[in-house]
Amino acid sequence: MNIMLKTNDIANLVEADRAHVWHHLSQHKSYETVDPQLMVEGRGMRVWDATGKEYLDATSGGVWTVNVGYGRETIADAVRDQLVKLNYFAGAKGSIPGARFAQKLIEKMPGLTRVYYSNSGSEANEKVFKMVRQIAARHHGGRKWKILYRERDYHGTTFGALAACGQPQRNTDYGPYPPGFVEVPHCLEYRNQYPDLADYGIAAADAIEAVILREGPDTVGAICLEPITAGGGVITPPVGYWERVQEICTKYQVLIHIDEVVCGLGRTGKWFGYQQYGVQPDFVTVAKGLASGYAAISCTITTEAIFDLFKTDASDPMNHFRDISTFGGCLAGPAAALENMRIIEDEELLGNTVAMGERLRNNLLGLMEKHPVIGDVRGCGLFQGAELVADRVTKEPLAEAKVQAVVAKCMSMGVIIGATNRSLPGLNNTLTLSPALIATTAEIDTITATIGEALTAVA
């Protein structure tokens, strides 16, 4: 760690934080007796807190974000250079980094052509919901306005995104929500809802068709899905699922919106998670790893066919997409994202993600042999989860407090891992692992060895 804080400074900062900062997703009662932890520095895969304690971070900043690792001076330089040249101009105008980055992103997304800038995953998803609603209003005579979302998926924290939220612990109490968001069943094979049907992937996708038929195909405009569900339990789609989803959506003219906020930019070993499954989306939303947290940026990406629907009548002042994101015009975002993408390419981080993802998965499967508390290991690339159960036969989930104790034990041993939390009542029992795409074999082995020790100690 470069910055050494004096004991007095630390105490003052902790008190300032305790007195004035409201932490995200946190129950603050505990801070009456325990000090809030301040993170102060990062380098590669490692972070240091204010006391100087070092951690190996297997979460990319807690929430799947710092894909290229901490302390990237070239990204900082690119951002600085852009800020002193031009920090901001509203997105009704173009910009040099905005044009360059859109072109570079689109090169990786065959079939898609248009990039709309905003600054969070929630906001990127809201843009799609608004586009779908406007297409319904202007091109389908007010029909096809409903948006399907999936049980256990998460799409953000704003009202539209919470209306499309398959995690009751995230959206309960904050309603009422806008109408027209309809849930479809989850596709977690480990907790198969259709044990009598032979092919789980097809059965889970057919459940979507059943919802479309129930709602009326002429009312359903789009479906919003994570390619691999993240905070809802690292749910990899079952075999055949995405192909069947695509068939169903084509049949009923339902637009496919893939939320790549977590999986995008290499997390699974391909540029985008959907590219693992051969599906062709109409909309893709990206945030988190887009600039690895060096700047706040998100993108809503779509096809020329969708884009064209918003310029059919230049004489009509209501015809275009009537939306703005003030900070979607911050140019630090695309400047950072461009350099972030260069790093992923030049350092061949997609290949590293495949290789290290395989190692992480094999190590977790090794742990599963020794620890009956691991009921299932799931994931793709450097995006893996281990579902913990009290009983492998009944699959009774391990109590959330015990899952959190495993996370805390790892933290005390200097390794930061994640766990699904405050999402699904009774089912917040999956350890989540998402190291930066630069992870080495030694780091992966340290992460899993530490988890093994924590499981022995706690579970």
Ligand SMILES: Cc1ncc(COP(=O)(O)O)c(C=O)c1O
């Ligand atoms: C899949 C997914 N979509 C959207 C979001 C929302 O992103 P943000 O917090 O940037 O609004 C998240 C955040 O965790 C997410 O996991």
